[in-house]
Amino acid sequence: MNIFSKNLFKLEFKRSFKSLMIWSFSLALSLLLVIVIYPMAKDMFEALEQMIEYFESINSGFVGMLEMFGGIPENGIEYFATEGAMFLQLLGGIFAAIVGFGIINKDEKEKTVEVIYTLPISREKLLFTKMTVVAVNLFIFMLIQVLMVDLGFLLVAPGEDISAIWMFGLFDYFMFLMIAYLSMFLAIVLKPNQSNFIAIAIPFPLYIITTIAYATDNAFLKSLKYISPFTFAEPVGWLKDQLNFETINFFIFLSLTVVSIILSFVLFKKRQII
């Protein structure tokens, strides 16, 4: 069964290309900037360590709180985990949500839906092709981020082992895909002509949930990490503390994404135009 349209893929990719480039390079250049200032930050962290030794000597709670947010980085990768990777995840998650939501919503908002739905292409093929465009867009987005981070380390800390960054990039890519497909599902469930900003309702609260879950000792709040995809690719855990991969969380979100993809196909076939 042929469920991919090359022509539609080319069209959708062209339509999304400008936005992809703007988002990719603005975020990637910001990450580069964060890494380029690492040598200066390193000096600052050394000074901070003396201060922390003092806080430890007086048993201050400040040390524990600092640890919850990543602590003092000991190398470039750890610095990236605490300073750059977190906002890569948040902004990347927002971009993924907008890409996923927008690829359904754009045709309805720009009223091109009438000519798209009257093509000799099945709804299944339309949706699958759009999903492929989303996957390729996010892959390019993530590739640009990782390459720019690598370039940054090559410039200021050539000795750093950057293999973990590639692995982190891969997990982030899976996470962005999940967010994008959940957003596509949201766009299909909602009535046409909604604002793309609605899509932010998916990554933003989930990101906050992860932050809270990692910054607390409360058992209930800690368990909230399982309802956010940001958990299995949590940068401090993955890049700094070398924690085990959150397999349960990954499969929860993988299952949720698969269910939402199946429902998207069912509902998209019944979608009427207004």
Add this chain to the structure above:
Amino acid sequence: MINVVEARKYYGKSRGIHNVTLQVNEGEIFGFVGPNGSGKTTLIRVLLGLLELQGGHATILDQEVKLGNHKINQDIGYMPSESFFFNEMKVQGVIDFFKGIRKVDTDYLKLLIENLDIDLNKKFGALSFGNKKKIGIVVALMHQPKLLILDEPTSGLDPLIQSRFLDLLLEAKKKGTTILLSSHVLSEIEKVCDRVALIKEGVILFTKSMEDIRKDEHKRLMVTPNYQNLVLEGLSYINDYNSSSHYTYHGDVNLLIDYLSQYKFKDVVLRNIGLEELFAVYYTKEDLS
């Protein structure tokens, strides 16, 4: 080619179409006329599988009309009432996209582009309303489909392009294309259509051949000074306006002339009622049964 039986579609409490029954025969140009909001676009969208029927049934090219059914689209050329394509792309890119999806005869495509005077290098989003409609015409006609469904195709086009477009439709008809043409411009319906249906508030008021409409033609009589007491079979008084009395007449013209010759009027005007005026009568009538 198109068969609709008691089709119903409502938008909440408001009526889209109600018990619409019509048939479009193979090879004819069928005019679909009605005021704004009368249900023309709703019926077209139902036929194209863009909206779901709530009652009745419809077939198109011998296939049951169903929401999301794409199989018939290869044989249909559709032009919506407003042309919305991809604003960020050049016209050439828009046409190439549709050309890549459908089987298109390149020579015919060139002919369409030349006839409609289309600039391929402009961005679609920068085009005027009329020029956007021209792209809609090319996209609908380019693959020479068996069935053309055109929703208000000439609104916004200049008279020269309108005339060229109608010629293209007549040529397509000669090649066997069936055309469903929804329009407000009754002169173009009169020029190209074989049959016409009038829809009002979601209900089909009548379906007639153009030949029958012409045979059935009423005339308008105006006599000056005003005189309301003319009595003849087929002659009906309408009103007085500007010191003249207005009547409609349906019957033998010679009988009317003989009858009027016994009066001494300052002025007598007898003229045909055009399709536009005839339909205006239907638009305003409350009960047409």
